[in-house]
Amino acid sequence: MLSTLDQYLPHAVAIVVAAGVAALVVFTFIGAAAFLFIWGERKVSGRIQDRLGPTRVGKFGLLQSLADGIKLVTKEDFVPAGSDKFLFRIAPFVAFCAAFTGFIALPFAQGVVAQPLNVGAFFILAVLSSEVFGVLLAGYSSANKWSLFGGVREAAQVVSYEIPRSLCVLVPVCIAGTLNLNTIATQQEGFFWNWYVFHDPFTFVAFFVFFIVATASCKRAPFDLAEAESELVSGFLTEYSGMRWSYFFLAEYASMFAMSALASILFLGGWHTGLLPFEPATAFGAILGNLVDVGVFILKGSTLVVVMMWMRWSLPRLRIDQVMSTCLEYFVPISCGLLIGVCVWQLYVPSTVAEGTKYVLAFGSLAFMGVTLVAAAKTRPTPQHAGAFAKP
Amino acid sequence: MTLDLALFVVLASVIAASAIGVVVSHTIVRSAVFLLFTLIGVAFLYFLIGAEFLGAAQLIVYVGGTLVLLVFGGMLTSGGPFQTLKVRRLEWLFGGLVALAIFAALAQVSLALGQRPTTDAPLPPGAGPLGVAFLTSHLLPFEIVSVHLLVVLVGAAYLARTRKRAALGSEDSASPPNGGTP
Numbered sequence: 001m002l003s004t005l006d007q008y009l010p011h012a013v014a015i016v017v018a019a020g021v022a023a024l025v026v027f028t029f030i031g032a033a034a035f036l037f038i039w040g041e042r043k044v045s046g047r048i049q050d051r052l053g054p055t056r057v058g059k060f061g062l063l064q065s066l067a068d069g070i071k072l073v074t075k076e077d078f079v080p081a082g083s084d085k086f087l088f089r090i091a092p093f094v095a096f097c098a099a100f101t102g103f104i105a106l107p108f109a110q111g112v113v114a115q116p117l118n119v120g121a122f123f124i125l126a127v128l129s130s131e132v133f134g135v136l137l138a139g140y141s142s143a144n145k146w147s148l149f150g151g152v153r154e155a156a157q158v159v160s161y162e163i164p165r166s167l168c169v170l171v172p173v174c175i176a177g178t179l180n181l182n183t184i185a186t187q188q189e190g191f192f193w194n195w196y197v198f199h200d201p202f203t204f205v206a207f208f209v210f211f212i213v214a215t216a217s218c219k220r221a222p223f224d225l226a227e228a229e230s231e232l233v234s235g236f237l238t239e240y241s242g243m244r245w246s247y248f249f250l251a252e253y254a255s256m257f258a259m260s261a262l263a264s265i266l267f268l269g270g271w272h273t274g275l276l277p278f279e280p281a282t283a284f285g286a287i288l289g290n291l292v293d294v295g296v297f298i299l300k301g302s303t304l305v306v307v308m309m310w311m312r313w314s315l316p317r318l319r320i321d322q323v324m325s326t327c328l329e330y331f332v333p334i335s336c337g338l339l340i341g342v343c344v345w346q347l348y349v350p351s352t353v354a355e356g357t358k359y360v361l362a363f364g365s366l367a368f369m370g371v372t373l374v375a376a377a378k379t380r381p382t383p384q385h386a387g388a389f390a391k392p
Numbered sequence: 393m394t395l396d397l398a399l400f401v402v403l404a405s406v407i408a409a410s411a412i413g414v415v416v417s418h419t420i421v422r423s424a425v426f427l428l429f430t431l432i433g434v435a436f437l438y439f440l441i442g443a444e445f446l447g448a449a450q451l452i453v454y455v456g457g458t459l460v461l462l463v464f465g466g467m468l469t470s471g472g473p474f475q476t477l478k479v480r481r482l483e484w485l486f487g488g489l490v491a492l493a494i495f496a497a498l499a500q501v502s503l504a505l506g507q508r509p510t511t512d513a514p515l516p517p518g519a520g521p522l523g524v525a526f527l528t529s530h531l532l533p534f535e536i537v538s539v540h541l542l543v544v545l546v547g548a549a550y551l552a553r554t555r556k557r558a559a560l561g562s563e564d565s566a567s568p569p570n571g572g573t574p
Contacts, residue, residue, distance in 0.1 A: 012395035087425060094428075118518045123448040129456035133428060136463055140421055148467065155464045162456065179519055 022114035026103045034253040035065045037302075041309050048313040075242035080143060083239065087141035092240070092247035095134025099254035101127040106261055107182045109271045109293030120181035121169055124262055125162075128217070128255055132158040135219070138248070139236040150235025153225045153320055160327045161216045161223075167335035168210035171203055171342050172196040172266040181262075185270025192274030193362035197267040200354065202341040204361055207267040209338065211304070213331055214259035216323070218252065221312040225320050253305075260304035264297065271297035399440055407433035418476040420466040428459055443516045 009017065039054065039062060046053025054061030079085050105120045107113035117123050132154060139151015175196060176184045188195050197207045216223035227235040237245060264270060271293035284292065318326065345354070406429065413426035431454045438447035517525075526534045 012398075015395060084419070084422070087422065090425070117444050119444045119448050122452070122519070123444065126448045126452035126456060129452060132460055133455065133463075136460060136467075137421070137425065140463065140467055152464065152467060155460055159457070159460055159464075 022104075026100065026114055030100060030103065030250065030254045030257075033257050033302075034250050035069075037253045037256070037305060037309075038065045038068070038249070040306065041312075044306065044309045045313045048310070069246070072242050072246045077243065078239075078241050080239050082143040084141040084143070087137050088239070089244070091134050091138035091141060092244040092251070093134075094137060095131050095251040096247045096254075098127050098131035098134065099251040099258065102255065102258040105181070106258060107185065107265070107270070108297050109290045110182065110186065112290055112294060113182065116182060117180070119179045121173060121179045121184070121262070121266070124181075124258065125166055125169060128258060129158065129162050131251060131255055134248075134251065135236050138240065142236070142239040144239055146232045146234070146238045147236050150225075150227065150232050150238070154219060154236065157219070157223065157225060157320075157323055157327075158217055160324060161213050161331070164209065164327065164331035164335040165213045165217055167332075167339050168206045168213060169262075169266060171206040171335075171338050172199075174339070174342050175199055175203065175346065181265050181270075185265050185272070188269040189272055190274075192269065193358050195267065195269040195272075195274060195362075198358050198362040198365070200342065200345045200349070200357055201361070202338045202345060203267065206335070206338045206342070207263065209331060209335055210267070211263055211307075213327075213335075214263060215308055215311060216327070218256050218259055218308070220252075220256065220308055222315040222317050223323055224312075224317065225323055230317070256305050256308055257301055260308070261297070261301040263304055264300040268300055271300075396440070400437070403433050403436055403440065407437070420477065421463055424459055424463045424466065427462075428455060431455055431459065441516070445519045445522060446516070 008014075042064060043053040043061070045051075054064035057063040057067045079088055102124045104114045105117045105123045107116070107120070113120075135154045136151045139147045139149075139154065142148070172184065173179060176187055178184060184196075192198070196203050198204065219225075219227070225235075227237060229235075232238070237248060240248065268274075273296050410426040410429035410433065414423045414430065417423045417426060431450065435447045435450040435455070438444075438450060
């Protein structure tokens with residue numbers, strides 16, 4: 001795009017215009033994604049709890065987020081009397097900016113990225129870890145004990161979970177030999193057994209550890225100790241209302257998608273379907289191919305986001321000391337072991353064994369998924385729940 | 393005026409303004425927030441000259457780590473809500489003198505370096521060459537820093553360890569052991 005603009009505008013102006021367009025696209029994407037994810041969250045939670053979820057606003061209640069948005073905009077922008085007003089006001093924006101900046105280095109398809117970085121994986125980890133600052137400020141500036149507890153818990157949790165998260169990112173990076181997300185995804189082209197999650201047993205485990213740890217660092221249940229409405233009212237959100245409150249949610253859903261997208265680039269082949277032996281962008285032409293790629297990528301990321309929602313509504317919340325000890329006593333040693341293991345695997349395992357493991361892991365997981373799906377389809381609801389899925 | 397220079401001016405003024413904010417704020421958390429803007433601005437300066445790895449490292453180490461711990465410490469140790477710092481006149485004088493001396497030294501060094509690096513200049517080395525340099529030509533300083541960090545870690549673990557003797561001495565022997573809570 002930059003080269004096209006260069007023909008009509010001076011170079012400096014072209015850069016600024018291109019940057020503005022990229023930022024607008026990313027912002028629109030985050031808004032649209034949050035819009036649909038919030039609706040999805042309500043639907044998923046409703047179904048899991050034997051309810052219907054939103055049904056009134058639009059088809060399937062799809063416009064529920066719009067109705068919520070209008071309600072939030074019309075609410076009073078309230079700042080508590082004893083609070084630090086300046087910090088209280090900027091805290092939601094600090095959280096949102098961090099989540100937004102992460103998307104700048106996130107490639108949605110080959111070359112479809114706002115700013116290609118050679119250290120993309122490292123950059124995304126760095127900016128997403130600064131999201132905690134917004135929560136911490138919100139907790140501190142509210143001048144409320146519940147908020148303060150929420151902020152302190154969040155800080156302790158995120159700072160500890162950052163370590164296993166970075167170590168798990170290093171596992172596929174060790175195989176790829178680069179931090180460039182574009183290159184990492186391109187290396188996993190072709191069928192799905194080329195994905196790094198099936199590369200060896202260590203990356204296979206690393207994917208699940210990374211996903212759990214990423215859920216924790218997005219402060220999602222079962223790790224949502226910063227909010228913990230059964231103990232802390234709403235934690236750091238207690239004093240927030242209206243637009244400022246919704247910015248925290250925009251940031252939360254944005255970082256959920258960012259972590260899921262990072263997981264799918266690092267482990268699940270990025271924008272490759274895993275079913276085509278060729279690259280759609282070269283086979284179907286640049287525009288159509290890239291559209292397919294972006295679609296596949298968003299689908300993969302959204303699937304992981306739905307899994308996060310599924311975890312949230314299925315699992316009970318951990319206690320704060322359990323959260324900390326899970327990280328320090330299990331995830332940190334496990335991820336250190338995985339990192340060492342993957343290096344040893346790369347150096348000493350003969351290539352025939354490595355190739356075999358790849359197929360065993362890939363087809364084993366496929367068979368496991370098939371068996372689970374068949375078993376789930378065969379399960380009939382018990383008589384007392386038989387009416388649960390019928391239309392009202 | 394090129395775009396490069398314009399962005400530098402914007403970033404530099406943000407950095408300078410928030411650095412002044414750090415000094416004149418009355419609560420420690422507000423200072424930390426202004427420090428946040430300063431450090432992010434410096435990270436963006438690194439990105440501006442193409443030093444991506446350095447910029448990301450600045451973000452993850454200072455913003456994600458050090459500043460969070462600073463605010464965390466401030467929140468846990470302050471005696472009351474929004475405790476203000478009182479600075480005496482002598483402290484202003486002394487601090488100002490030290491700041492002036494450091495500023496003079498920095499100005500002299502950076503003027504001696506010559507021209508400001510621009511985006512047209514060849515890119516600084518990325519993560520790969522840096523890693524190779526750490527493990528070959530700069531192995532000794534790298535190892536010294538590593539051992540230093542290890543000593544700090546062991547020391548922190550020693551200070552924060554569960555005091556078994558104290559727990560045995562209390563009458564409530566059934567009390568749960570101190571979990572990983574900070």
